[in-house]
Amino acid sequence: MNDTPQPLWASEAFWKKTAIWVTAGSFIVLVVLTFDSLSQTKAGGTRVPAYSVINKKIDYQYQAKLFKSIPVIGENEFLFGKELTEEEAFQLVDLGKKTSQAKNCMNCHTLLGNGAYFAPDLTKAWLDQGWLSTQLREDAMVKFLIDPEKNARTFSSNRKMPNLAITEAEAKGLVAFLKWMSSIDTNGFPYNFKTIYAEQ
Amino acid sequence: MSTNGLEGVMQSGNHACAKIRARWTEFSQWVNLDSNNLSDGQKLAVKYFTVAVILFFAQIVFGMLAATQFIYPSFLYEILDFNVNRMVHINAMVIWMLYGFIGCVYWLLEDESKTEIVGLKLGNIAFWVLTGAVTLVVLVYLLVQIGPGKTSSLWLINEGREYIEAPRWADIGIVVVMLIFFYNVVATFSKGQWSGIAGVLTLDLVALAGLYVAGMFYMTNITHDQYWWWWVIHLWVEATWEVLVGVIMAWSLMKLLGVKRKIVQTWLYIEVALMFGSGILGLGHHYFWIGTPEYWLTIGGFFSALEPIPLVAMVVHAVYDSGSHAFKNGNHPALAWIIAHAFGNFFGAGVWGFMHTLPQINLYTHGTQWSASHGHLAFFGAYATINIAFFYLAIQHWRGNVWMSGQSENAWRWKWALGLLNVGVVGMTIALLIAGYEQSFIERAVEGSTWAGYFSAQNHPSFQSAMIWRWFFGLVTFAGLILLIWDLLTIGKTETRKAQEIISE
Ligand code: HEM
Ligand code: HEM
Ligand SMILES: [Fe+2]
Numbered sequence: 056m057n058d059t060p061q062p063l064w065a066s067e068a069f070w071k072k073t074a075i076w077v078t079a080g081s082f083i084v085l086v087v088l089t090f091d092s093l094s095q096t097k098a099g100g101t102r103v104p105a106y107s108v109i110n111k112k113i114d115y116q117y118q119a120k121l122f123k124s125i126p127v128i129g130e131n132e133f134l135f136g137k138e139l140t141e142e143e144a145f146q147l148v149d150l151g152k153k154t155s156q157a158k159n160c161m162n163c164h165t166l167l168g169n170g171a172y173f174a175p176d177l178t179k180a181w182l183d184q185g186w187l188s189t190q191l192r193e194d195a196m197v198k199f200l201i202d203p204e205k206n207a208r209t210f211s212s213n214r215k216m217p218n219l220a221i222t223e224a225e226a227k228g229l230v231a232f233l234k235w236m237s238s239i240d241t242n243g244f245p246y247n248f249k250t251i252y253a254e255q
Numbered sequence: 256m257s258t259n260g261l262e263g264v265m266q267s268g269n270h271a272c273a274k275i276r277a278r279w280t281e282f283s284q285w286v287n288l289d290s291n292n293l294s295d296g297q298k299l300a301v302k303y304f305t306v307a308v309i310l311f312f313a314q315i316v317f318g319m320l321a322a323t324q325f326i327y328p329s330f331l332y333e334i335l336d337f338n339v340n341r342m343v344h345i346n347a348m349v350i351w352m353l354y355g356f357i358g359c360v361y362w363l364l365e366d367e368s369k370t371e372i373v374g375l376k377l378g379n380i381a382f383w384v385l386t387g388a389v390t391l392v393v394l395v396y397l398l399v400q401i402g403p404g405k406t407s408s409l410w411l412i413n414e415g416r417e418y419i420e421a422p423r424w425a426d427i428g429i430v431v432v433m434l435i436f437f438y439n440v441v442a443t444f445s446k447g448q449w450s451g452i453a454g455v456l457t458l459d460l461v462a463l464a465g466l467y468v469a470g471m472f473y474m475t476n477i478t479h480d481q482y483w484w485w486w487v488i489h490l491w492v493e494a495t496w497e498v499l500v501g502v503i504m505a506w507s508l509m510k511l512l513g514v515k516r517k518i519v520q521t522w523l524y525i526e527v528a529l530m531f532g533s534g535i536l537g538l539g540h541h542y543f544w545i546g547t548p549e550y551w552l553t554i555g556g557f558f559s560a561l562e563p564i565p566l567v568a569m570v571v572h573a574v575y576d577s578g579s580h581a582f583k584n585g586n587h588p589a590l591a592w593i594i595a596h597a598f599g600n601f602f603g604a605g606v607w608g609f610m611h612t613l614p615q616i617n618l619y620t621h622g623t624q625w626s627a628s629h630g631h632l633a634f635f636g637a638y639a640t641i642n643i644a645f646f647y648l649a650i651q652h653w654r655g656n657v658w659m660s661g662q663s664e665n666a667w668r669w670k671w672a673l674g675l676l677n678v679g680v681v682g683m684t685i686a687l688l689i690a691g692y693e694q695s696f697i698e699r700a701v702e703g704s705t706w707a708g709y710f711s712a713q714n715h716p717s718f719q720s721a722m723i724w725r726w727f728f729g730l731v732t733f734a735g736l737i738l739l740i741w742d743l744l745t746i747g748k749t750e751t752r753k754a755q756e757i758i759s760e
Binding site for chain 1: 713
């Protein structure tokens with residue numbers, strides 16, 4: 056066109072430098088935040104409890120001052136009647152986590168709200184009133200996972216979970232995994248969730 | 256006896272092979288394409304495009320199966336369960352789009368570097384290795400489906416993490432193939448010439464491939480697991496893929512419309528600055544509720560709210576350039592799909608993304624059909640469209656650079672394919688949006704996301720009719736795709752006029 060000197064905002068070189076600096080800067084901030092987030096969310100911290108939290112009663116209660124619900128860890132409440140060491144608890148939760156991946160739960164359910172929308176969110180499944188009583192809960196969950204077809208609830212939707220060839224050991228691992236996951240501090244998601252301990 | 260049996264099997268096998276070969280010959284005679292019209296890099300590109308179209312078809316078939324199960328839950332129950340259909344649906348999508356992108360890059364590589372592709376043979380081997388691996392992975396998904404809760408299941412069957420379910424062995428294969436692809440790109444530019452477009456492309460591919468590795472680890476801690484999982488998913492679609500389509504658009508606008516290189520490259524740098532500047536920390540909109548610290552509510556909300564800005568810039572760029580060149584070009588279907596891309600990207604990612612990205616809203620929409628509404632419009636609008644534009648570009652040159660316009664013979668086909676696909680996806684998006692609002696209200700806000708609350712939302716009449724509408728518009732999408740494939744196979748067959756030469760200003 057013509058030879059008038061170019062303003063800065065129309066210069067290719069200026070935008071190239073800007074692109075490089077903005078990208079590098081954002082990435083460095085992300086890396087720093089990643090180190091911080093990963094260390095704050097190691098299992099055993101305040102946000103993500105140690106795996107042995109499955110030895111305890113876990114609840115999720117609304118805090119009026121914070122305008123959200125937070126997990127509340129209570130007295131002993133052993134899973135399957137046995138207190139586990141940290142290592143045993145880790146083994147059990149790990150088996151559950153691995154099973155959840157090998158059986159592809161995430162393409163029907165959401166976990167921490169991420170996944171598929173064909174079935175209920177599992178974040179607080181351990182605390183769900185659907186298990187009816189805290190005494191029967193563990194066994195009901197194991198039974199359900201082993202044979203969800205026969206133990207179906209479906210709330211008259213007729214949408215059943217299929218049998219996924221889950222063994223009893225795997226089912227116990229899954230229950231441990233679900234119990235541990237329910238203790239994670241998720242900044243108030245899900246909102247307004249009433250647990251099995253709440254007054255009906 | 257047993258040899259006889261074996262011979263019998265081999266004979267009928269041979270027979271079947273001969274039959275298939277005869278059919279194939281018939282088919283290719285009918286399609287009547289002449290590969291001599293293509294350069295070596297373009298020949299490699301059309302291989303990728305071909306597989307991309309086949310996988311696109313598979314994506315839609317399995318999407319329809321999954322959508323049917325929302326309406327008739329006993330459909331294929333314990334045969335092909337929802338999770339299997341959904342996994343194939345979204346994996347076929349990710350893979351066909353990656354195939355398409357690789358095809359696009361091979362398509363423009365020789366033109367942009369002004370030289371012949373360096374590792375053609377290696378590129379061909381990589382193509383066949385990748386395609387073989389993809390076939391095997393899909394067969395295992397369909398036939399084996401799930402495994403016991405052991406590490407070996409994650410290595411051999413599936414990893415059970417949405418979008419990146421491919422078993423670990425395939426992950427490693429994918430990385431190797433990506434390295435070969437990357438070598439080809441860098442070596443070809445180095446032999447020929449570098450450009451601004453080439454530089455952005457190369458750095459973007461490094462990031463794209465590197466991010467995939469972040470998704471290749473098993474972690475017991477689900478918070479850490481999802482933390483890295485989002486590095487792959489979000490930093491792909493909202494950072495590296497966006498920049499990749501920015502590169503492809505920049506090149507296309509030069510080639511299709513003759514826009515000046517200086518202008519497209521300046522725009523490209525602006526887009527990179529805006530996209531990475533918002534998208535990298537925008538990652539935080541996935542860290543609201545997975546156990547990560549509260550500062551992500553602020554950082555994620557703020558930066559992701561800025562993400563629509565580059566998408567607006569892209570629309571302005573594409574529309575302004577098209578207008579200022581009076582839409583003069585020799586490939587109308589390709590240009591139409593490029594315009595669809597600019598708007599689809601803006602609405603699907605920018606508008607639909609923005610609407611649920613602030614934590615105060617996301618608390619209720621998180622993990623509902625709201626996300627699926629956004630996911631469909633964004634993936635289709637941003638990434639399916641631009642790939643389809645390139646399919647048209649490729650077929651045009653495959654036919655010897657013939658004229659392809661709105662007045663050509665049978666132009667109704669590409670127009671109707673364009674219309675049906677866009678109406679279908681927009682229709683599904685609206686249906687899912689209604690379902691998503693209903694879920695946010697009833698399941699999330701009122702009932703507190705319990706098992707019972709989930710089903711009260713699912714059983715609600717507005718949700719159920721939304722699922723039927725989604726199914727119907729899915730069928731419209733499917734019809735559009737079938738028409739698209741038919742059009743791609745036949746367009747320009749009888750055309751003898753050459754496309755007009757586009758000369759850069
Ligand atoms: C082309 C670019 C984009 C694509 C392909 C895309 C795709 C998706 C998909 C598929 C999901 C669902 C993920 C899952 O399965 O859980 C999702 C989630 C989300 N996207 Fe996007 N997106 C894009 C851009 C954006 C932009 C620009 C924004 C914000 C302005 C945004 C905001 C969100 C949010 C907040 C979620 C989380 C939804 C939830 O909480 O469940 N997206 N995106
Ligand atoms: C015939 C057309 C289609 C049908 C019937 C269909 C159906 C479905 C269904 C049932 C799901 C599962 C949602 C859930 O978990 O509840 C899904 C997920 C998904 N589909 Fe489609 N789909 C179709 C076309 C497409 C197209 C064209 C695209 C993009 C190019 C696409 C991208 C996706 C994505 C990204 C997800 C995951 C969404 C999320 O997790 O939020 N689908 N689709
Ligand atoms: Fe995102």
